[in-house]
Amino acid sequence: MTDDFIVPPIVDCHAHIFTQDMPLSATAWNRPDYDFTAEDYLAILDEFDIAFGVIAGISLYGTYNDYMIEKLRQYKRLRGTVNVSTDITRQELGAMNDSGVVGMRLFLASNHFGEVPDIKNEDYQRLFRRVRDLDWHIHFLAAEDIFAESLDVLQEAGVKVVIDHFGRPDLDKGENCPKTIATRKAIDAGNAWLKISGGFRFAPVSDDISEIDYEFARVQEKRLDEYWLKTVGAERLLWGSDAPFVGRESSMCYKKALDAFAHAVPDVADRHTISQTALKLYFS
Numbered sequence: 001m002t003d004d005f006i007v008p009p010i011v012d013c014h015a016h017i018f019t020q021d022m023p024l025s026a027t028a029w030n031r032p033d034y035d036f037t038a039e040d041y042l043a044i045l046d047e048f049d050i051a052f053g054v055i056a057g058i059s060l061y062g063t064y065n066d067y068m069i070e071k072l073r074q075y076k077r078l079r080g081t082v083n084v085s086t087d088i089t090r091q092e093l094g095a096m097n098d099s100g101v102v103g104m105r106l107f108l109a110s111n112h113f114g115e116v117p118d119i120k121n122e123d124y125q126r127l128f129r130r131v132r133d134l135d136w137h138i139h140f141l142a143a144e145d146i147f148a149e150s151l152d153v154l155q156e157a158g159v160k161v162v163i164d165h166f167g168r169p170d171l172d173k174g175e176n177c178p179k180t181i182a183t184r185k186a187i188d189a190g191n192a193w194l195k196i197s198g199g200f201r202f203a204p205v206s207d208d209i210s211e212i213d214y215e216f217a218r219v220q221e222k223r224l225d226e227y228w229l230k231t232v233g234a235e236r237l238l239w240g241s242d243a244p245f246v247g248r249e250s251s252m253c254y255k256k257a258l259d260a261f262a263h264a265v266p267d268v269a270d271r272h273t274i275s276q277t278a279l280k281l282y283f284s
Helices: 038-046 064-076 090-099 123-134 143-157 173-176 179-187 213-231 253-262 268-283
Strands: 011-015 052-055 078-082 101-107 137-144 159-164 192-197 237-240
Touching: 011 090, 011 143, 011 192, 011 237, 011 268, 038 052, 052 064, 052 179, 052 268, 064 090, 078 213, 090 123, 090 143, 101 143, 123 137, 123 143, 137 143, 137 237, 143 159, 143 179, 192 213, 192 268, 213 237, 213 253, 237 268
Parallel strands: 011 052, 052 078, 078 101, 101 137, 137 159, 159 192, 192 237
Antiparallel strands: none
């Protein structure tokens, strides 16, 4: 562990693992030319004295969860969320649960999964009930035009919800961003949490992302974290690295993600509370 980051988080709530030979989805926005295995990820956690990790279902590989599930069975310090279709059976979900899966990812954006489904339909309502019965959560993100409505549907279904990546708000709109307003409403209702992950993605997308770009991202991440700590408290926040930083590998690293977290949430007690929240939600 590095000397200038004395108190690491206990849980990294957002990372991806994959191999080059895994089948890509038809809508994959990136095609990694490298492996990032569970063993690679665990080595990084060990380097920074982080005890536990949560593997997020990755949109690039659609509903192919096999590699993740194999590694969740092997490494009990990992948990995961899966991408599934509505025709999955209760038995298949139960087997995933026994392997260490704790949630279902719901990413409602046409650029990642093609046509956006109607989650009010019978098939999704049945799936949400099964998620609820397993005490899983919905790992959620959506385009702005359906974001608030989708959260309302999930609340009516009675499922726990973890809103991903700050909700991907419109930074120019600040606290008045419709996503931010809907996120706060969901958290205030008592069954939702916000993942303050992937703050580095606030840096402009380019072929040559500079340190100035990442400084801009750190400022935005700190501003958002200050807002959420003030309005909902650390008890409703979760931190994730988004390793291995797909699409930003050449300019981003794990140490930068940890430093950005410490900068954005400077109070050690707040960071500890965020870790305790993660332990309860993912590992209890």
